[in-house]
Amino acid sequence: MSVVDLSKQVALGIDIGGTNTKFGLVNHRGQILAKGSIPTDQYNTPEEFIDALYKEIQPLIDEHGVEKMIEGIGVGAPNANYYRGTIEQAPNLPWKGVIQFADLMTEKFGQPCKMTNDANAAALGEMMYGAARGxxxxxxxxxxxxxxxxxxxxxxxxxxxxxxxxxxxxxxxxxxxxxxxxxxxxxxxxxxxxxxxxxxxxxxxxxxxxxxxxxxxxxxxxxxxxxxxxxxxxxxxxxxxxxxxxxxxxxxxxxxxxxxxxxxxxxxxxxxxxxxxxxxxxxxxxxxxxxxxxxxxxxxxxxxxxxxxxxxxxxxxxxxxx
Amino acid sequence: MSVVDLSKQVALGIDIGGTNTKFGLVNHRGQILAKGSIPTDQYNTPEEFIDALYKEIQPLIDEHGVEKMIEGIGVGAPNANYYRGTIEQAPNLPWKGVIQFADLMTEKFGQPCKMTNDANAAALGEMMYGAARGxxxxxxxxxxxxxxxxxxxxxxxxxxxxxxxxxxxxxxxxxxxxxxxxxxxxxxxxxxxxxxxxxxxxxxxxxxxxxxxxxxxxxxxxxxxxxxxxxxxxxxxxxxxxxxxxxxxxxxxxxxxxxxxxxxxxxxxxxxxxxxxxxxxxxxxxxxxxxxxxxxxxxxxxxxxxxxxxxxxxxxxxxxxx
Missing domain, CATH: 3.30.420.40 (ATPase, nucleotide binding domain)
Structure with missing residues (x-):
């Protein structure tokens, strides 16, 4: 039985905003090991956007040598639905309708992906790392x-x-x-x-x-x-x-x-x-x-x-x- | 190992209102096997009130021969606190201050007692037996x-x-x-x-x-x-x-x-x-x-x-x- 060093597990956190999308590799302690961003509004389809994300993120993962330790992907986005893993009718994003965003992410990254809206994500962040601990x-x-x-x-x-x-x-x-x-x-x-x-x-x-x-x-x-x-x-x-x-x-x-x-x-x-x-x-x-x-x-x-x-x-x- | 017949288990449900208090023995299916009521506002202390309740309820329990099957007591009351088992500063009840009501009930009836406010109790009732099933x-x-x-x-x-x-x-x-x-x-x-x-x-x-x-x-x-x-x-x-x-x-x-x-x-x-x-x-x-x-x-x-x-x-x- 091998002992897992929790400090080596990281999550990929992605925040999709109307203009920019920020991402980072985060460990259990809330330390951001690496981060970056791409513009959100320059991709006509979610697939193109996810391809661009992948090109930016994969080198970070390689560089930090943590590929096997990634626990999963968390995405905060406007109008994201936690249950369905979708982004639905987001007025400030370039992609209309209902987008199966979590599935597309999993397909590309080979990792489970959970989503919620940006404010819910902020609340989770406060509960785990911020003023709402405990x-x-x-x-x-x-x-x-x-x-x-x-x-x-x-x-x-x-x-x-x-x-x-x-x-x-x-x-x-x-x-x-x-x-x-x-x-x-x-x-x-x-x-x-x-x-x-x-x-x-x-x-x-x-x-x-x-x-x-x-x-x-x-x-x-x-x-x-x-x-x-x-x-x-x-x-x-x-x-x-x-x-x-x-x-x-x-x-x-x-x-x-x-x-x-x-x-x-x-x-x-x-x-x-x-x-x-x-x-x-x-x-x-x-x-x-x-x-x-x-x-x-x-x-x-x-x-x-x-x-x-x-x-x-x-x-x-x-x-x-x- | 004995098999418990769930239909024989009953709960004692008590609803304390400003004027009257109603109670009943209820089975899992939401059938009221026996019920009754006493006035709420004619007892100067919660102890006297609970004594009066006991005198009314014990015969019902004896009559229905379910004493050993009683699972517990649930009380709905204005300003009741679920965590503390108290009734606190209820403006429409005769007893002032913070009353350790659940403890007093358990002492008298020898049964665990849970409390919540009347509207929460109504919601639970709807979820278990009414329009909110499922x-x-x-x-x-x-x-x-x-x-x-x-x-x-x-x-x-x-x-x-x-x-x-x-x-x-x-x-x-x-x-x-x-x-x-x-x-x-x-x-x-x-x-x-x-x-x-x-x-x-x-x-x-x-x-x-x-x-x-x-x-x-x-x-x-x-x-x-x-x-x-x-x-x-x-x-x-x-x-x-x-x-x-x-x-x-x-x-x-x-x-x-x-x-x-x-x-x-x-x-x-x-x-x-x-x-x-x-x-x-x-x-x-x-x-x-x-x-x-x-x-x-x-x-x-x-x-x-x-x-x-x-x-x-x-x-x-x-x-x-x-």
Missing amino acids: MKDFIMITLGTGVGSGIVSGGNLIYGHDGFAGELGHTIVKPGGRKHWSTGSEGSLEAYASATGIAITAKKMRAEFPDSMLNQFPEEAINSKTVHECALKEDPVAIEVFRYTGQKLGEALANFVMFSSPEAILLFGGVIKAGDFILKPAKLHMERNLLPIFRNKVRLVFSELDEADAAILGASALVWEK | MKDFIMITLGTGVGSGIVSGGNLIYGHDGFAGELGHTIVKPGGRKHWSTGSEGSLEAYASATGIAITAKKMRAEFPDSMLNQFPEEAINSKTVHECALKEDPVAIEVFRYTGQKLGEALANFVMFSSPEAILLFGGVIKAGDFILKPAKLHMERNLLPIFRNKVRLVFSELDEADAAILGASALVWEK
Whole structure:
């Protein structure tokens, strides 16, 4: 009987984004032994894309001499389905319809392949390597261009009956509110708390207050980064943009807490660079909308993972998951 | 080795309500072999209450000659905690603070005792004996004096880190909306979709429309039953009361679906007697608030269990649960 050195087993983690796809060889400890990336949007078919991935990844595997130790492939992708191993109708990817992505990967790489959506992968990554280590009940909210989520309950990701659970960015926080630029829904969390939503709020508010520093930027430069700069300089309008965003986020979080009673909510993504400008009002409005039984129990925490690597780590965590 | 006849094993199911407590001996098939009830509110201490329960239940056990076959006790109660076997700060029960109820029961009855809140018990009952048989992902919504919920994901009830998950009645469906008579929160689902909420809506609307049939009743007779009577007689105001209620319920359900992606939502409780008057608008507003990926997938179903027995069945299901 041979003893397997766990530290030599690696998982191939792949994060497919609308523009770029990142990949890495990750060991059990969450160390990325090698990584790289290719553009996502330059391949007309998933087959061509996978061929290009293979050409980039195989040399890394050879170089690290771990070919026989690869445990499997984990892929995080928008609209990926855990049960079916598919990518389905992803609006931000070049390939339309339902793609049997996991099967195509296995065919090419000769390895088992598991998939989930990018936010679920991020939640797995936090549970295995990040701020959620040891937690069995938490919610991960990714605040980027959009708002994604991964929900862990009793130690397991919630996938739902069809594999599509956890679309908290699309829950309605203000019925009849701001129309979503892509889904058309009115008043979703994503319409307010994403980077896109923050830019919309900032453009509206600066129009109301001609004295705001935000008016020093051209229209296309208004984003959560420039709002943050102005907030740091104590521009009250910029501060109000984040306060309002935090309020909407906090109201939504209260509803999530009363659903699954997590011990923590992890926030992740570019928007959290605004720090306390968003976190404090979010916490306040979460607490005030909670039943007393839930108050002062739920930690609101920022992710501990490096943003550049988190997606790869999360995807690789799919492989280690029981 | 002796063969155990499963049909002879029974569970003691107990449902503690604010006014009455119902109990029954239930077999694996969900047949209630014997049942009874005692008032809840006439005992100053939980010990006195449990003594009274014992005096009522022991003769039933003796009579049915199943003492040695009792598998355990399952209790559904407001604010019951599954992990700790406690009833905590229940506003509608006579005993205050944190009560170690399961331990007290085991001491008296000599049987293991498991507890959960009443809505979770109802969900278990539906999963074991009712409309949710064979389902692994569904949400149970109880529409009674209040609005309760039990959420099943991947075949397991969601309890959350502290055992209090699933308070969907207290999620906010209209920020800044109707103030809740007891919690003080503004715009919760319970404030609109409970029997209490429906009565409030009906009183407001009949005041606006002097010609409505609803004005033929004295103030204290306005409830979901009288509104239903008027709706059946095609009173447009009564119909609008249910339509509005259904809209708020549907908007809330859409958010729940995007959380856990259930295959069905089960509705239970006195309010569902309004039938299509509520169900149709609920379905409509649920669908229109869903992302396309979730549309026309989730069944909205009424409970199949007899309301009088469902709570006992649900509590007993706790015993059979793995």
